[in-house]
Amino acid sequence: MRDKERGFMEVKRKNPGYVDKEQRIKNYNQVEKNLSDEGIKQQAARCMDCGIPFCFGSGCTVANLIPEINDCVYHDKWEEAYHLLMAGCSFPEFTGQICPALCEGSCTLGLNDDSVSFRQIERAVIEKAYEMGYVRAKPPEFRLEEKIAVIGSGPAGLSIADALNKKGYNVTVFERAEKPGGLLQYGIPNFKLEKNVVERRIDIMKEEGIKFEANVNAGTDVSTKYLQERFDIIALAGGARQPRDLSVPGRELDGVHFALDFLTQQTQRVLGQKVTGEDILATGKKVVVIGGGDTGSDCIGTSNRQGAESVLQLEILPKPPEGRTGTNPWPQWPVQFKETSSHAEGCERRWCVTTKEIIGKDGKVTGLKCADIEWEKDENGRFNMKEIKEFDVEADLILLAMGFVGPGPNGIVANLEIELDPRGNIKRDDKHMTSADGVFVAGDMSRGASLVVHAIADGKAAADDIAEYLSK
Ligand SMILES: Cc1cc2nc3c(=O)[nH]c(=O)nc-3n(C[C@H](O)[C@H](O)[C@H](O)COP(=O)(O)OP(=O)(O)OC[C@H]3O[C@@H](n4cnc5c(N)ncnc54)[C@H](O)[C@@H]3O)c2cc1C
Incomplete structure (x- = not known):
């Protein structure tokens, strides 16, 4: 193990990576891998113990004691790290798995290097705690009446x-x-x-x-x-x-569904439960996901696992920048381009696209009429949409993932x-x-x-x- 004082100067950030694409789309198992204990300790050593931990004060909503937890992990004090972790977040096994890691966006090291990978560390601490039996039911010592x-x-x-x-x-x-x-x-x-x-x-x-x-x-x-x-x-x-709907002609056609209905059904199948409503399946279909956020990304991963013929994701807003811009400085959450593991599994992505109409035949969806757009600022500073060019897209399943x-x-x-x-x-x-x-x-x-x-x-x-x- 390296000297912690120089940790961030000597150790680079290492992400655990994902299961191989061809393998992972064959099932619904977790795609993200884990680092070894030694690997996690190395990553914890990168924490600078900076005077003001912005990760804790500005980034993490549950105020996890991040520098202290990192220090415990580095010194092999996993049980102490677990107790410190539980002082902030009651369910670190959820956030360690799926939090976008707001703390990492405001990590001081992130000013001129890759931030400390605290989400991975959090996940390692809680999983180690389960493995070692530190996580035990602790019913309250007394009961109130209410x-x-x-x-x-x-x-x-x-x-x-x-x-x-x-x-x-x-x-x-x-x-x-x-x-x-x-x-x-x-x-x-x-x-x-x-x-x-x-x-x-x-x-x-x-x-x-x-x-x-x-x-x-x-x-x-x-x-x-x-x-x-x-x-x-x-x-x-x-x-x-309540999902945001798309009020365009053709919305009523068969084959247009809300993202959450599609995603819920797939979880029901994985859990061996009865599926709610008629099956919504992407198998062999040309899928168009409308909405460029996380829900849309989850639809892409699910569509590929179901064996979609193609997947296209449309987003009305412009493509985010590759890095921070002047108006989005540290320690704010960086609003920047992201490729999720689901995107990497295969899909086309288009930005600045509006949907004008859903087209169909015999009551069933066959495609979309879309338009490329530009966003123009008016004299009041408001952004307005300007259409550039219309185009058609083929589709036999449209998933609406435009927020709630x-x-x-x-x-x-x-x-x-x-x-x-x-x-x-x-x-x-x-x-x-x-x-x-x-x-x-x-x-x-x-x-x-x-x-x-x-x-x-x-x-x-x-x-x-x-x-x-x-x-x-
Ligand atoms: C597809 C998708 C992916 C997401 N991915 C991420 C992610 O990766 N990371 C992340 O941080 N966030 C993610 N989010 C957001 C996150 O899941 C939500 O912000 C969070 O779950 C909200 O928690 P909640 O407890 O307020 O509501 P919910 O998780 O929505 O839970 C509300 C529960 O209340 C139940 N309910 C409602 N009314 C009643 C009633 N009258 N009687 C009984 N039960 C009722 C509902 O059935 C539901 O189970 C995602 C959201 C979606 C839709």
Whole structure:
């Protein structure tokens, strides 16, 4: 092992890489590889122990104690590293796997070198902790009287449940899907996050005393009145599940689907569950994914695994720059071009493209009428779209991955007549309380579609606010 004082000067960043492309598209197994323990220690040695750790203060939403954890790993103190890690993030096995690593965007070393690969280190610490048996159920030492109903079991709901259970409250999580986990379970594909990782954590939470009621739509399968009478607090964590639609002629044609329906079905197949609705499959098809973000990328990986003939991804915005620009300085999150493992598996990508019409024959989609565009700034500084040239694209499956516009219709929200904010999300005060007394909200349902790490942090903060409310 190298001298840690000179770590970053001597050791280069090393990413573990991915399973070979030809191999990985044959199955839905995790694609990212791991470094050896020694490799991880070398990477931890690159942490500079800088005076002000921006990774912790500016980047990481859950405020992981990154320099301290890196130091422990470097000195082979894995158990101590694990305890430090859990002080920040309740579910490092999720963030270590799929967080975009906001911390790495603000790592001081990233100013003039490659940042420290903390996501890999986080993943190694938590997986080592499971392997060594450090991760054990720790039910609270005492139980309080109050009962909490958490609606939704995504990272926000899990985070609320975990934090309140640790404080001694009686927590029941209601989930309308077959298995708990929210988008961690149905949405994010197995090749990014294997579902046994989610289930392993939920089993521990159950052992710690949290009750999970899956296949229960709160407000419909159990009445809102029942929940109000039975529980002291209702905490909403239902996510932002309403997809942005494409209002162009031909939208109604057979073969146009929302990305999340397509992705959820594939997870159901992998888990051996009954598929919801009619099969949406890319097998042998010319697939067009509309939307250039992470959800779109997950559709590409899934389409290739299903054996699509071709995959084209269209994005309305310009191609991001290859590196930081002057208006996006460190320690801000770098908004730059990214090629995901799914892109690398094979697809065509086009930017600055708008969809004008979906075309079809006999009720079935056959293609799209698109146009190349340019973005022009007007005198008020607003960007306007200018069409350059029309073109047609062949397609027999179109997946809409253009983001989410809010929670959408939800029985319990309607029954409680909870106010929405101007963007259609659940309105809340600065203590996570909705317009209904004793009803709290966290995660995408009030922040808008975001990231797992934000949902975890928000859930934890909401739990603190709920405990404060109950203690009054
Ligand atoms: C395809 C896709 C890929 C993504 N990839 C990443 C990634 O790689 N990294 C990352 O950081 N983020 C990613 N995200 C974003 C991330 O998954 C979300 O920000 C996060 O899951 C939000 O957590 P949440 O708990 O607020 O909501 P969700 O995870 O959406 O969970 C909400 C849960 O509430 C349940 N529910 C809603 N209403 C009710 C009700 N009335 N009764 C019972 N249950 C109810 C829903 O069924 C759902 O299970 C991705 C998102 C998508 C769509």
